[in-house]
Amino acid sequence: MKLVFAGTPEVAVPALDALIASRHEVVAVVTRPDAPAGRGRRLVASPVAERAQEAGIEVLKPVKPRDEEFQARLREIGPDCCPVVAYGALLPKSALEIPTHGWVNLHFSLLPAWRGAAPVQHSVMAGDEVTGASTFQIEQGLDSGPVYGVITEDVRPTDTSGDLLTRLAFAGSGLLVATMDGIEDGSLKPVPQPADGITLAPKITVEDAQVDWAAPALRVDRIVRGCTPAPGAWTVFRNERLKLVQTGLVTDRADLAPGELSAGKNNVYVGTGSHAVELLWVQPQGKKPMKAADWARGVRITAGELLTRAATA
Numbered sequence: 001m002k003l004v005f006a007g008t009p010e011v012a013v014p015a016l017d018a019l020i021a022s023r024h025e026v027v028a029v030v031t032r033p034d035a036p037a038g039r040g041r042r043l044v045a046s047p048v049a050e051r052a053q054e055a056g057i058e059v060l061k062p063v064k065p066r067d068e069e070f071q072a073r074l075r076e077i078g079p080d081c082c083p084v085v086a087y088g089a090l091l092p093k094s095a096l097e098i099p100t101h102g103w104v105n106l107h108f109s110l111l112p113a114w115r116g117a118a119p120v121q122h123s124v125m126a127g128d129e130v131t132g133a134s135t136f137q138i139e140q141g142l143d144s145g146p147v148y149g150v151i152t153e154d155v156r157p158t159d160t161s162g163d164l165l166t167r168l169a170f171a172g173s174g175l176l177v178a179t180m181d182g183i184e185d186g187s188l189k190p191v192p193q194p195a196d197g198i199t200l201a202p203k204i205t206v207e208d209a210q211v212d213w214a215a216p217a218l219r220v221d222r223i224v225r226g227c228t229p230a231p232g233a234w235t236v237f238r239n240e241r242l243k244l245v246q247t248g249l250v251t252d253r254a255d256l257a258p259g260e261l262s263a264g265k266n267n268v269y270v271g272t273g274s275h276a277v278e279l280l281w282v283q284p285q286g287k288k289p290m291k292a293a294d295w296a297r298g299v300r301i302t303a304g305e306l307l308t309r310a311a312t313a
Contacts, residue, residue, distance in 0.1 A: 002024075003024050004027060004082045004099070005082070005084075007030075008046045009088075012085035012169075013047050013051050013169075014169045014172075015172065015173040016029070016051055016052065017173070020055055023181070026057055028060055029049065029059050030061075030062070030065075030087065031049045031052075031061055032088050033062075065091050066092045070095075071094060071098065074098050075098055083179075083180060084105040103138040104136070104148065104179060106172050107134050107135075109131060109201070111143060111147055111193055112143075112194060112197050113131075113198075115144065116142065118201045118204050119201040121227065122204075123155060124155065124160070124164060124226035127218070127222055129154065130152055130154055130155065131164070132152040133150065133151050134149070134150045135149050146192045148188050149178060149182070153167055160225045160226075161225065161229075206231050206234075208231075209223070209231045210234055211309075213270065213309075215272060216273050217274045218274070219273075228245065237299075242282055242284055242307065243289075244279065245280075245282055246281040252275075253269050254275045254276065255271075258271050260305075261296075261305050261306065268293055268296045278292075279296075
C-alpha cells in the first residue's frame, strides 16, 4: 500500500523504520511543526521528521491537520492508509476521510483500557502486571475505534514508564506492519471495542507527579516509576524541589514517619504511610541527577528532617 505515516516523538521512530523496511511504500510523513528546544530555545525538527528526511521522504508539518493546504496535499498523494504513532494532534473528519482505508493508530495499551495521552504512565502507576499495544481505526471519539490487533507485554516490577514504552515501541512496530499487511490483503477486519473495561489516561501533570508520603510505599514507588522520565516525580526538601529519579522498595524499615529521612553512609530512606522506601537517585533543583547517598552527604541531613509536599505545585 501507499502509506502516509503520522508521528512526532522518538517513540514513533521504530514504527516508521519498520514500515520503511516493509513491502509497503511510505511516501510522506506528517509530524508536528518544529518546536523550540535546549537552552537556546532553537527550533528543532521532531525525531520523526529527522528520520524521514534521512530516508528522503517528504515531510508535512501542518500547524493543524484541518489546514486546507495540508489536506489538499494529502489528497494529491492519495494514500491507501495513514498509520499513526503518537502524532499529537486531533484529526478532523475531513482528514480522516482522505485515505482509502482511513487512519490506523498504534496505541500503547490493551484497549479499551487506558484511552488517552499517557497510557503507559497510567499503567505503571496503577500497578498493572500486563499491558500491551493495540492497532485501531481512528474515529472521532477518543481512542474508541474498532481494533485490528493487539500484543501483550509484561510490566516488570522495576519498570519505569520509559523502560516499558521503549519495549512497546519496538514490539508495536511489528504489530503495525502486520496490521498494514492484513488491511492490504483483506485478512484483517476491525472489531468494535467492548463497552466494559474503559479506563482513561489523561496527560500526567506536574501536580500529579508530586509524591504524597502518607501514601503506602507501593504507591509511592509506582508514582516515581510511572513519572520517569517525564514529567518526573518530585517532593520538597528545605523549600526547594527535589526530583526523585529512582527509588527502591524495602521491607525492613517501618520506623520512619511519612516523609521522614534517615541517611546512613550508603543508604537514604524515607518514611511513607506503610514501610520506608529507599532513595537511590535524586536531582536537586538546578543540578544533575546524583546518587541519593552523595546528595545526603552534601546537604547534611539532620535527624527528623522531612520531605514534604508543596502548598501549591
